[in-house]
Amino acid sequence: MPISLLVFLVFVATTLGITYWAAKRSRGASAYFAAGRQITAWQNGFAVAGDFMSGAAFLGIVGLIALQGFDGFLYSVGGFIAYVTILLLIAEPLRNAGKYTMGDVLAYRLRPRPVRAMAALSTMTIVTGYMIAQMVGAGALVKLLAGSGISYNIAVAGFGVLMMIYVVFGGMLATTWVQIVKAALLLTCTIVMVVLVLAHFGFSLGTFFAAASHVTFHQQGQLVVMDFLRPGLRYKPPHGSLDLISLSLALLFGTAGLPHILMRFYTVPDAKTARESVVWAMVLIGSFFVMTSIVGLGAATVVGPDYIVTRGGTNMAGPLLARALGGEVLLGTVGAVAFATILAVVAGLTISGSTSFAHDFWVNVIHRGVEQNSDETVLVARIAALGVGAISILLAIALGPNSNAGILATLAMAVAASANFPVILLSIFWRRFNTAGAVAGLSVGLLASIGLILISPTFMGLDSSNGPAIARHLFQAKAMFPLENPGILSVPLGFLAAIMGTLVTSEPSSESKFNELMVRANTGLGAEQSISH
């Protein structure tokens, strides 16, 4: 049996065991959606890290660094630094004032129906976008591991079924533990690769960085030597500088608006644990992202950009490096861990999407906030999870591995930064904020970011017939928006719409409930309690 299949089967067996255990313990809505709010700080730290160290990060960012050096590492820095925003501004108020979703925090003092409907829409959009990014990584991986005899469609279908089992039967408790196991696996695997890269250079950082400053590869048919420790390989004039700032804004604020990350803070008993879990996550995510630079530069120096581009593409730099350093055994292991990573993140995304559908849309919009019975809510969430699973399987089969998974994930983050982040922040910190502002902010942020992405060079461009084997653009015309990332325009637009919407309307009830929200957010008075079994 190929080693990749063996490692993956062990992971699947372990996680199915976890799911069985979780399903037996899980009773009621709070258990299903928030793991009974009994996850400890280190556990949640690992789970947040697991959710964030996604296939897109492991495959995509390593690939960017391997092909474009230092500029790719800026993705890692932004992804990590975003957790300072979450730590200082978001995690504790969210835990204290909410129940299952970010819609809860908004609905506290705003009119629940319009706000929750918009929050659910934006959550589902971001979840789907993020999911596409993960699936693109999975697709590329299957191609590389094709030797193991598994076809793309079978792998994706198997994936979808497993993910649905975790989410439908195990709920948040199972998803959390799958995430913890996977985070530990991914970190171990990355540490092994870092050690092997350094061993390759005789454990001399000087030799390693010297090699990284002289990477030879072909560019437009010519052999060039580039310094991969210098910036400027990816972000070039005329728009590179602006694009970089745009990317930084999207990473900085987008992470704080990602539904599957925010939801994790409801699984802990109180705000203090939420805070400590962010610090745990920062230690894990930071170490991981620092290591991506070694692995990425290792792939650039040991394997070389030419080989990566021709033998699997941008997302395959890490796995190809694994094969170069440790042969088929390490390739199989890294491939299986990458699969496990994607599987776990997709499960996390699915549960956040289905929770938002059941809790925000079903209970609070359709049933006007009167929950007939919590078993029904859980049933709706389970059906929604099946739906999300089915849609993502179809999307994954329809979409090819044609773009860098890290870039795609960042675009989903730009949507989160433009739509979710402004309204979450304003609703916690601005007394005057009201329903019209929230609806305007969410819809303008959503439309602006998606619209700009669609007319950006990622989706719009004229393809030359003799270029390298990159995928064709969706729209064959000159890109109307010059930047790859919309953040620099769409984040201010989201804020502006939220502020303007608020200022042109008046909603005294929202202002008068601000005191309650403030007391709750800062003291934890009246916060949701954890349940005991």
Added chain:
Amino acid sequence: MKRLPESDPSRRPNEAEWNRVANSAEFRHLLAVKRIFIIPAFVFFLAYYLLLPVLVGYAPRLMSASVFGTVTVAYVFALSQFVVGWTIACLYLKASSRFDELVKELLKQNAFQQEDNPRGAK
């Protein structure tokens, strides 16, 4: 298995009580103490982080200069972001134990009749 509803509206304090706590001296003090830490920490971190893409974009020569060997200013600056992030996290953990004490004190002084024991829901 029958469980108690997670939040029983009849047990919730009314608006006047929330306002009383919000206007209490203890709560105002808590917010002031939190602001003294959080606002400067956030502004510093935001400025320090955004300096990275701005310098990389607009001062590429400075960023390509060598610190030691072939290691560039850009790479060291990027790595320093991790150190800054971890440092802020540590400082915040320390500062927040003071916040927790203030909250405890505040809850003692301003307890709601209905909810002075949050686990009173059995």
